[in-house]
Amino acid sequence: MSSRIFQPETALSPARKNVFASLALCVLVFMVYANTFDASWHFDDVINITDNASVHLTEFNWTNLKKSFFLPNGKLFRPAANLSFALNYYVGGLDVFGYHLVNTILHAMAAVLLFLFIHRTLHLPTIREKIREHAYGISLLATALWAINPVQTQAVTYIVQRMAVMAALFSLASLYFYARARLSRDGGAVSYGLSLACFLLALASKENTILIPVIAFLYDVILIQGESPGAWVRRNRRLCLLMCVLFAALFIGYLLALQKGGLTAFLAGFDKRAYGPLERLMTQPRVLLFYLGLLLYPDPGRLCVNHDFTVSRGLLDPLSTLPAMAIVAAAVLGALIFSRKRPLISFCILFFFINHAVESSFLPLEMVFEHRNYLPSMLLFLPPALGLAHLLFHSPLSRTVRTLIAAAMVLFLVGQGHATFLRNFSWKTEESLWVDCIEKYPQLWRPYVNLGKYYSDTNRPLEAIRQYEKALGKRTANDKKENFFYKTYYNLGVEHFRLGHETEALGYFRKALEIYDGDPKLLNNLGALFFVQGKRAQAETLLRRALRRKPRYRPALTNLGGLLLERGDVKEALVLLQRALKANPRNRAILLRTSLAYRLRGRHGRALMYAKKALSGRKPRFQDVLFLAETYEAAGLTRKARGILDRALLQGSPEGLRHFMDGLGNPQTPQVLFPHRALTLKRLARACRHRGERFLEAARYAEKKGAGL
Numbered sequence: 059m060s061s062r063i064f065q066p067e068t069a070l071s072p073a074r075k076n077v078f079a080s081l082a083l084c085v086l087v088f089m090v091y092a093n094t095f096d097a098s099w100h101f102d103d104v105i106n107i108t109d110n111a112s113v114h115l116t117e118f119n120w121t122n123l124k125k126s127f128f129l130p131n132g133k134l135f136r137p138a139a140n141l142s143f144a145l146n147y148y149v150g151g152l153d154v155f156g157y158h159l160v161n162t163i164l165h166a167m168a169a170v171l172l173f174l175f176i177h178r179t180l181h182l183p184t185i186r187e188k189i190r191e192h193a194y195g196i197s198l199l200a201t202a203l204w205a206i207n208p209v210q211t212q213a214v215t216y217i218v219q220r221m222a223v224m225a226a227l228f229s230l231a232s233l234y235f236y237a238r239a240r241l242s243r244d245g246g247a248v249s250y251g252l253s254l255a256c257f258l259l260a261l262a263s264k265e266n267t268i269l270i271p272v273i274a275f276l277y278d279v280i281l282i283q284g285e286s287p288g289a290w291v292r293r294n295r296r297l298c299l300l301m302c303v304l305f306a307a308l309f310i311g312y313l314l315a316l317q318k319g320g321l322t323a324f325l326a327g328f329d330k331r332a333y334g335p336l337e338r339l340m341t342q343p344r345v346l347l348f349y350l351g352l353l354l355y356p357d358p359g360r361l362c363v364n365h366d367f368t369v370s371r372g373l374l375d376p377l378s379t380l381p382a383m384a385i386v387a388a389a390v391l392g393a394l395i396f397s398r399k400r401p402l403i404s405f406c407i408l409f410f411f412i413n414h415a416v417e418s419s420f421l422p423l424e425m426v427f428e429h430r431n432y433l434p435s436m437l438l439f440l441p442p443a444l445g446l447a448h449l450l451f452h453s454p455l456s457r458t459v460r461t462l463i464a465a466a467m468v469l470f471l472v473g474q475g476h477a478t479f480l481r482n483f484s485w486k487t488e489e490s491l492w493v494d495c496i497e498k499y500p501q502l503w504r505p506y507v508n509l510g511k512y513y514s515d516t517n518r519p520l521e522a523i524r525q526y527e528k529a530l531g532k533r534t535a536n537d538k539k540e541n542f543f544y545k546t547y548y549n550l551g552v553e554h555f556r557l558g559h560e561t562e563a564l565g566y567f568r569k570a571l572e573i574y575d576g577d578p579k580l581l582n583n584l585g586a587l588f589f590v591q592g593k594r595a596q597a598e599t600l601l602r603r604a605l606r607r608k609p610r611y612r613p614a615l616t617n618l619g620g621l622l623l624e625r626g627d628v629k630e631a632l633v634l635l636q637r638a639l640k641a642n643p644r645n646r647a648i649l650l651r652t653s654l655a656y657r658l659r660g661r662h663g664r665a666l667m668y669a670k671k672a673l674s675g676r677k678p679r680f681q682d683v684l685f686l687a688e689t690y691e692a693a694g695l696t697r698k699a700r701g702i703l704d705r706a707l708l709q710g711s712p713e714g715l716r717h718f719m720d721g722l723g724n725p726q727t728p729q730v731l732f733p734h735r736a737l738t739l740k741r742l743a744r745a746c747r748h749r750g751e752r753f754l755e756a757a758r759y760a761e762k763k764g765a766g767l
Contacts, residue, residue, distance in 0.1 A: 079198050080170045083205060087166040090206050090478040094215045095158045097485045101363070101508070106218045107143050108152055115144040138228075138262035139221040157217045165214045168227045169205040172436055173197050175234045182241075184284035184401055188452060189444065196443045202471060203439035208356040208478040212363065213429040215485040221264045226433035228260035229267045229413075236274050240282055266416040267433070273412060280397045280405050287394055327422025332538050333369045335420035340370040342418040342425075343382040346411070349431050353438055356474065358481040359498070363491055365426040366499045366535050386411065402444065406437040424536045488512040503532040503542045510549060519553045526550045544573040548580050555587055563587055578604040582614040589621060597621060612641040616648050620730040623651060628658045646672045650685060650731055658733070662693035680706055681718060685731045688738065703745045707753060715746075715756050719763050739764035 099108055107113060113126045126144035127137035142160065150156035179185070180193035189196065204210075213219045213226075235253035239246030253274075260267035279290045291298050328334055333341070345367065352360060370379040393407040413434035417423060446467060450460050484494040489512055495505035510525030526549050534542045551566035567584045574580075585600035598621055604614040615638035622631035632655040638648045649672035657665035669689045673682055683706035690699035707715070719742065722735050732738045739760045746757035 075194050076174070079173050079194070079201075082198070083169040083173060083201060084166045086202060086206055086475065087169055088162060090475045091158075091162045091165070091214060091482065093479060094162070094482045094485065095155050097158060097215055097482070098154060098487045099152075100216055100485065100488060100491055101218075103216075103218045106140075107147075107157075110143075113140050113144040113147055115148040118148060136221055136263055136265075138259050139224050139264070142220060142224065154217065157220075158215070161214050161217060161220050161223060164220065164223045164227055165205070165210070168223060168230065168436075169201055171227065171230050171234060172204065173201040175230055175237070176200055176437070176440060178234065178237055179281060179402075182281050184281055189402070189447070192447050192451060196440070196447050199446065199467070200437075200440040200443035203443065203474070204436055206471070206475045206478050207353060207435070207439075208358055208361055208474065208481045209352050209428050209431055209435070211361070211478060211481045211485065212427070213432040215482050216363075216429065219429040219432075222429045222432045225260050225264035225267045226436065228256045228263060229270050229273075229433055230436065232256035232260060232270055233274055233277060237277065237282075240278060266413070266430075269412055269415055273409060276405060276408055276412075280401045280408075284398065284401065286398050330537055330541050331422055332534060332536060333425075335422070337369050337371060338422075338425065339420045340373070340379055340383070341367070343386040344370065344378055345426055346386055346414055346418060347382050348426070349414070349428075349434075350410075350438075352428065353431060353435050356477060358477050358484075361428060361481055361484075362495050362498045363428075364495050364499065364502060364504050364535070366502050367426045369425070403441050406440050409437045410434045426535075501532055503529050503534045503537075503546070506532060507542070507546060507549065514549070514553060519556055523550060523553045526553070541574075544570050544577075547573070548577070548583075551580075552583060555583065560587060560591060576607055578608040578611045578614060581607065582611065582617060585614070586617050589617065594621060594625070610637065610641055612638050612645070612648075615641070616645070616651065619648075619655075620651050623654055623658070624730050624733065628655050631655050632659070646676070646682070650682065653685075653689060654731055654733070657689055657692050662689070665689050666693060680715070681731070684738070684742070688732070688741070691741070700745065700748075703741070704748065707745055707749050715742075715753075716759055719756075719760055722763065736764045 110130070112128060112130055115122055115126060123141065123144065126140045127134060129135045143157075146157050146160060177193055177197040180197060181190055213222045232253045235249045235256060239249035239253060242249060257267070257270055260270060276287060279285050279287050283290070331338075348365075348367070368376055370376065373380045373383075389407055390411050393404040397404040411434075414430065417430050446463070449455065449463055455463075484490055489509065492505045492509040492512065495502070496509065499505065506525045506529035510522040510529065513519070513522035513525060526546050529546045530543070547566045547570035551563045551570060554560075554563035554566060564584075564587060567580065567587065570577075570580050571584065581600045581604035585597045585604065588594075588597035588600065598618065601614050601618040601621065604611055605618065608614070615634045619631045619634040619638065622628075622634070632652070635648055635652045635655060638645070639652060642648060649668050653665045653668035653672065656662075656668065666689055669686045673686060678686075683702060687699040687703040687706070690696075690702065719739065722729055722732060722739055729735060743757045743760035743764065746753035746760060
């Protein structure tokens with residue numbers, strides 16, 4: 059055999075083989091992920107990173123670093139992963155390049171560590187000599203098959219799933235150091251300490267790593283001691299019972315300490331799902347077999363961010379439910395029974411299913427996500443690599459056939475890497491991601507809604523409306539029917555409101571309200587619509603309902619504060635606006651309304667401070683400059699006010715000014731910042747006459763509008 063990859067261990071020095079393997083894996087990873095560094099933010103990236111102020115680190119100190127450990131509501135949440143996002147933000151803000159670079163580096167590190175772990179495992183005394191002889195090639199092939207598998211793109215290219223990558227990296231590090239400690243001649247105290255530290259970091263990255271101690275136990279019993287787990291448990295009944303009680307206590311403690319409301323709130327997560335705990339549990343064996351199919355046949359045409367998966371409503375509904383449960387049970391039971399005869403393959407099988415156990419249980423999670431395979435699949439390709447090594451070196455095949463098999467494996471790796479590269483193009487933008495999903499699952503609701511949201515965020519409301527309308531005729535794989543209809547109607551209402559289609563917006567908001575009347579966003583938007591229509595009492599009722607649902611909801615605080623200012627309830631308005639400022643201290647609308655509240659209370663110094671802050675660091679609109687001028691006028695600084703207004707008129711046009719005056723001249727149009735409209739129009743007329751003939755027509759128009767009030 060001419061290929062050197064499967065040469066015996068003695069053919070290469072330990073340093074050379076480890077350096078080569080590490081470099082080769084890093085090169086492979088960076089080659090197949092080279093087209094991801096400008097891929098945009100997606101889906102849960104928004105709530106976890108771009109809109110999560112907790113990870114927006116601007117000053118490098120312990121107080122700010124510690125803030126990243128918690129969600130804005132004060133709940134501790136995956137501190138290790140969130141700290142990494144905070145450090146990314148500190149270095150490069152929200153530039154996606156840095157986040158993708160870190161994700162790819164972490165994936166390359168995981169690949170190198172996986173190689174080292176497999177290589178060390180294949181040198182255990184319980185492993186057969188004929189396997190140990192080719193441990194280097196087997197380890198490198200198994201790792202390469204895992205590292206460039208297209209299924210891993212969702213964990214690596216999807217920025218927020220760094221959580222899954224870090225969890226897997228630290229989990230594997232914990233197992234690696236545990237193996238070193240167990241085989242150490244000096245007791246391995248340092249390695250044990252590192253193993254524990256890595257386990258805690260894995261937990262701090264993602265909670266599904268809670269079962270790593272179980273994996274370490276099986277590794278010890280099956281691969282180090284060469285014993286059957288059942289026999290070990292029978293000999294250590296009391297210790298096993300103690301471990302089970304301890305684990306149950308930790309799990310219950312987690313629910314009570316970290317999940318507000320304990321078990322009741324935990325199970326309440328199913329309120330929005332189209333299935334219950336038992337149905338999810340029955341469906342997951344089918345999901346696990348689906349995952350295996352994706353990993354072993356990773357055609358990019360089968361990969362998607364949102365799979366359509368039929369829920370199992372009974373043991374034979376669908377018919378594949380019971381057979382899938384039997385296959386999974388047989389695989390796990392068989393791995394335990396044959397653990398002494400086939401320890402390596404048994405451990406790989408158990409590694410896959412146990413690492414899926416948390417996310418494939420009765421938890422109120424979505425049914426299917428590809429990134430959940432990142433950790434469980436790490437040893438999945440070791441048995442195929444063992445089989446290939448057996449074919450090449452221990453089977454009665456001719457040299458020609460062996461060469462063809464080796465060449466086929468090289469071509470397979472090239473093809474798999476190319477498939478991963480192609481799959482990453484789907485992650486380029488939100489548009490490409492959801493268009494890809496629509497092509498594969500045109501019957502699903504979520505892709506249309508998320509594509510519509512992308513068009514909405516990129517100021518393409520008509521295209522957004524088209525996608526939302528298409529979504530109304532689709533179905534959901536995870537959410538209850540009422541939930542997705544409500545969201546679609548709400549989004550349609552928002553887009554029509556933005557376009558000024560008040561009748562259509564009102565119709566869609568009311569449809570959404572009929573389905574669910576507890577969303578503060580809906581109540582706020584419907585209240586804002588009534589405010590625009592001059593229905594102040596109805597608007598106030600809805601805005602106050604929104605705040606009862608969510609007392610710190612900034613848009614409702616801002617809108618109700620503006621409504622109260624217009625009505626003259628300055629004291630209550632100021633209280634609401636100050637609460638809104640705590641939520642968003644740089645928001646222009648809140649700052650301007652707070653400035654007006656202080657002006658109306660006669661505190662002109664504070665009014666000027668907030669007005670200047672609202673206009674600092676950004677290009678001001680004409681109405682904002684006019685507001686600043688009026689604030690100076692109210693403070694008795696008339697000359698300063700006129701100078702500011704004169705400069706603002708020079709930057710504007712008579713046509714734009716006329717459009718603004720139309721709004722001021724209509725008593726039904728909310729103009730919160732200009733409570734004395736007639737006086738404002740009089741000042742505008744005077745300023746326009748001062749600018750000469752170009753603004754003479756605008757001056758007359760302002761006088762006419764002011765006289766009408």
